[in-house]
Amino acid sequence: MTDTAHRSMSRWFEAAGFHLLLLTAAALLGWLSHQYNLAWDWSDSARNSLHPASRALIARLDAPLRITSFAPENPVLRGQILEVLERYRRLQPLIEIDFVNPAMEPTRTRELGIQVAGELHLSYQGRSENLRVIDEQSISNTIQRLLLRTERWIVGIQGHGERRLDGQANHDLGSLGAELTRKGYRVRELPLGTQGDLPANTGVLVIASPQRDYLAGELRAIERHIEGGGSLLWLLEPDQGPHPAQLLELLGITPLPGTVVDPNAADLGLDNPAIAIVNAYPDHPAVEHFRLVTLYPQAAALSLQPTASWQARALLTTLPRTWNETGPLKGRVARDPQQGELAGPLVLGYSLERRIHDKTQRVIVLGDGDFLSNTYIGNGGNLDLGINLLRWLSGDEGLLDIPSRVANDLLLQLSDTQGAIIGLGFLLILPVALFTAGGLVWWRRGRA
Known part of the structure; x- marks a missing residue:
């Protein structure tokens, strides 16, 4: 066999071996793709x-x-x-x-x-x-x-000027109620005067800023709910509406006089000093990993008188430089210690827990209801905080929120200069480069 024939045979075997290996690799990749389902997302x-x-x-x-x-x-x-x-x-x-x-x-x-x-x-x-x-x-x-195994209601009391969980007025909590419904909770409004007791499947009772006093029988129904181990979210207001003394005493909470004033609001571009800011939260399951700023218009500060049965923790605390202003919120305002105005940080909300009837009871008392109203719930993290608090009260803090994500790479935005450079590259520079490369290859083959 001549050298030329030997080289030709060697090249044939090399080519055949290469194609055989290529087909084997392709078949192996196909088999692996059926055996192992792997995916990568580079979007x-x-x-x-x-x-x-x-x-x-x-x-x-x-x-x-x-x-x-x-x-x-x-x-x-x-x-x-x-x-x-x-x-x-x-x-x-x-x-x-x-x-x-x-x-x-x-x-x-x-x-x-x-x-x-x-x-x-x-x-x-x-x-x-x-x-x-x-x-x-x-x-x-x-x-x-x-995943919510039982139908537990979130019940809002009505009949005394409360904020409604299904209401559309600016002061109502309709946006919060709609979000709760979307996340699987059953939201109900209940005229307490028509019921002897709250429904047995009441998961969380919401008292949202009543404007008129409760009747004695209604107060007893609320007390029975608390004494029976029911969860409660109570939204208070500064110097407005009734604050039933027996309920406050039962929980060990006292609202401070006046409205919280927060000069730090100006740092966020807010021209209303009666909007309190909270930007840090304690190590508490209700606000675990919560990092959003929340705003509280016309809020009341709270004080705690510890009781033997409750384990209370400050949940929402204002920034320094705040105080509870007892005078009119007009013109220049300044703290007057002689009027009982305390320097911040002040507590806007407490969480309370205790073991009762072989279960853990949870209560949250907040000094503001406006932050969850339809007017303000879209500010900062107000909505997310409201959902988190009610999840904790319901014992569903293990359920997670699934935020929607924005696709930021669907639109390529170029300046006029960048567009011109890309267009020039594809229409002129790239064709010239390919033509030049082809000419060089042709010239080198001609010389060989």
């Missing part, structure tokens, strides 16, 4: 992956969660739905996904109340809920609602 803010809060939420599942999509035989629609749901199933094998063609099972579709194509039906341990908006925020919140 901005990892929007194509589950938020850590969603991951922690589905980790709490201890029984199969069945998700049924009622979608027609449309590959595009089903593919889009499956893409979202697979993010959950990849991390939690207890999640089962199924597709049903509504046209093939009209009876089942009608019985479950399915109304739109692609609507989801989630069922978990005998509880179920339909979902039309298919994104992480909505799906995780639905799972969160299904």
Whole structure:
């Protein structure tokens, strides 16, 4: 065999070996992709992956969660739905996904109340809920609602000028009530005068800034709720409305006279000194990892008279330079110690706990209701704080919030100069460079 034939045969074997190895590697990669389901998300803010809060939420599942999509035989629609749901199933094998063609099972579709194509039906341990908006925020919140094992009501007392949890007026708490409902809580308003006692499934009783005194029978019903170990959120107001002495004595809380004045508000561009600022929180489960600034308009400071039964902790504390102003909030105001005006930091809220009837009872008393009103709840972290407090009172602090994430990398913003440079590069410089490289290759081959 000549040298030329030997080299030709060697090159043939090398090429055949290379292609054989390439095919083997491709087959091996295909087999590995079926055996191991791995994914990487390089998008901005990892929007194509589950938020850590969603991951922690589905980790709490201890029984199969069945998700049924009622979608027609449309590959595009089903593919889009499956893409979202697979993010959950990849991390939690207890999640089962199924597709049903509504046209093939009209009876089942009608019985479950399915109304739109692609609507989801989630069922978990005998509880179920339909979902039309298919994104992480909505799906995780639905799972969160299904995880609430018992229907515990958040009950707001009505009939004495209180802020309503379903009200739309500026002073009402309708935005808070709507968010609680969205997160799976049952929010009810109750005219206490028509009830002998609060419903047995009252999870948290809310007393939201009443403007008129409670009747003796109504006070006894509230006392029975507290003495029976029920949770309570009590929103007080400065020098406004009734502050039932027997309830305050039972809890060991006393409102200080006047309204909290906070000169630090000017540092945030606020021109109202009667807005108190809280930007630091204690090591308490209700505000664990909470780092948002919260604002409290027209708030009352509170003092504590410790009792033997309650374990009380300051929950909300103002910044230094604050005081409780007892005079008119007009013109220049300054602290007058002779009028009982105390220098801050002042306490705006206390949490109280005790063991009673073989369970832990939780109470929160705050010196302000405006911060949760429809007018102010969007300021700073007011809404998030309100949700956290009610979660703690309900014993559901283990349930996590799933914030929506903004996709910041969907839009490429370029200046005119940057656009011109890119356009010049693609339209002129790159073609010239390719033409030059091709010419050099041709010239070198011609010389060889």
